[in-house]
Amino acid sequence: MMYPIVWRQIVRQFETHGWEHSMSKLSERLAQISEGAISPCPMGRIIQSLDKETSEALVRALEGRAATRIIHHELQSAGIRIGRDSVASHRNGWCRCGKTTEQIKENGGKKS
DSSP states (O other), X not given: OOOHHHHHHHHHHHHHHHHHHHHHHHHHHXXXXXXXTTSOOHHHHHHHHSOHHHHHHHHHHHHSSOOHHHHHHHXXXXXXXXXXXXXXXXXXXXXXXXXXXXXXXXXXXXXX
């Protein structure tokens, strides 16, 4: 249920600027959101920022049977700030890297 004050503000905005103005602002905001969704998730950015050897070791750990809690603890111990849920999301392919990760696996380790 909308509060009367909020509802009045919304109605006033549409009366003042019209639907077209509001829709153009909405399209701008949605475009900004979709641009950000192309970038890797926090875990993907960490993997990209590490040196090759460390990055490969982290990817092996993520693909292996080590507990997410332990991987998260090791990252925290190394001074890398990331949430355990972010590690788990990336590991399970639930993040925005997930589709890219699956494509890389299908292409034999090469980005398309």
